[in-house]
Amino acid sequence: MANFDRCEDKVFLFGDIYVKIYIYDISKALVFAFAGAGHSVTREDVMNEVSPWGYDYLKKKGLNVIGFTNIKGSYNYYRDAVFFKCLKELAKKLPDFKERLAYGGSMGGYAASAFSNVLGVDRLLLLNPISTRNKEIASWDYEAKRALSSFHFDWKGEFADGADTNACGYVVYDPLYELDKKHAIRYSTLEKLKVPGLGHSIATYLHEMKMLNWLVDSFIENSIDIEKFHELARSKRKIKRYYDWMLSDENKYLTDRRAKVFLRHCNSLFSKGKTSERLSDADVEMAMSIADILSKTDLVDSIKFLKIIHGNRPDIKAVRLKILEYRSLIKVLE
Template sequence: MHRLKDISNKDIPLPLYGSEIIDDVFCRFCISDFSAPLVVTFSHMGHKAQKADGLDSYKPWAFDFVKSCGFNSISFSCLGATNWYRSAKLEDELKLLSPLLDRFEVKLGYGGSMGGFGIGAFAKVLKLDRVLLINPISTLNADIAPWETRFSKWRNELDWSHGSFDGTDFESTGYVVYDPLYDLDRKHAFRYKNLTHLKVPGVGHSMPLHLKEMGALKKLFIDFANNQLDLHWFYKKVRNRKLYPRYYKWMLEHCKRTTPSRRKVISRHYNALNGYLGKSSSETDKLFGALRKAAIKLESTDLTLALDLMMQAKKIRTKSPFIDKKIIEYKRKLGQT
């Protein structure tokens, strides 16, 4: 098992694979090609390591995903209790790690929510070239973000006045993805002046999940990593959220800007979509069959699209062992399981 400091040793054969604990943070890394981009990730609040569960097989958020895309990965997650990566020892260790990463031609950051804070907080220390932040929390410093009300426990218990406490204090370029109708996430996003803003209205927080279910997450990440993101493609995908039930559900339950007349329209569409996805008529049976047939035909040429079609078929017929089997098969081949 290797250590992070081994990155500086040019005589060690690749791949370098290992893990280590830095104070209250767990790190796992895999370095396979120094000419390929390095992607640093920080896990969100719902994905943390537990010593009691054993750490030999634990993978921080996005670690396997980044590897499956052919990139080098250094991934961090909280160890035990949620700590927002506020450890002074962690910051000191990252400062020591930073010059070792100069071997990589391209250094990227990727994280969402609390993980987005982690990337922003240490982007300058790690000298990241570009970042992809998904509904990031920019800081819990009460003077900077007094309107943030969701994380009062950690605002009160942790030090937000020393070290890298502001997740917008960096010069890297890149993208921030958020729902402009969700006021708290929008206020955080507006603090990232040097990033291109990608807006996905009407889905709320948990943006990686929404992007994944809309079939946009993987291509968004890969295109970002390759520095060739197509904004026309992205917003075309975003418009398809009107076929995504959670869009209507969030708009009805959480959007404060929805007028009564607008709520009626949204409710009508939501009920119609749920009815369409749940009923078993000859029309939906034909659509189900067409999606399944097209996915199977694409298995050998475009597995990502095949998976997307199978996921759409599953929305029409939720209880189909064949569809479930195919989805598991495709995800395994794509490295998503």
């Protein structure tokens, strides 16, 4: 393996891991970007030298970048002995950089942290990382039968636990999603950034909230403003995913009382009894689910909420019928 003082868009296979390298200016930071399972590439992609997850964005920022991803059909959760050997060799061949950073989500978060020490990473940005699949450590994931196939690899050997990282930085996660929370709190060297109500797909929904680029850019510049982070995170109330997840079985914290508080947040999307834009059928279905939860503790508030929905979508008969049903219940209770 040659030295990498300058390496523009060169591709490699480290075992069954696809790697693409862009090193142009060693006076700037180097970012290692590890793709999650949802961003694997095909053999055809490898032949066409496509860019792994995050690679092009970081390159356009004028940074040096090395992108890693699994190849579909050879899924190994970065637990590949040949990959380990090649990665160690790569680490020896890399020149000195201003700073070394690593970035990844979920499975990529595991890899970014697990290989951070051998790669000499200074700072990490992890999005809902899986710290390890060692059943003796992450027993909660195994008991929940989450991604069971990933437990089949060797999790007792080297690089088996991302929480062993020496790097500083940040871990972003949903504190209401217990499975991810238990992984996140294992990272003792990282500052915790919490975004309640998005579940496991943090990166996808931060992007939808127009927050992901700001977060990555601020991380690269080592200038994350925690207050602004929480301010931007409040925009989750404008995306459907937030309400879907808050009402899902994954949210173990949802009680009738919390559902009522949650409704107030939902109502913040509306102004003086009118919605700012026409709700989709999916939005109406979600709203009726919220109303159903609320009705268990407060039928009056539930009716008020449904009236707002009905005002926006008078064409949906089910909303009007539900209002009539709740009114009848109130009369019976009286």
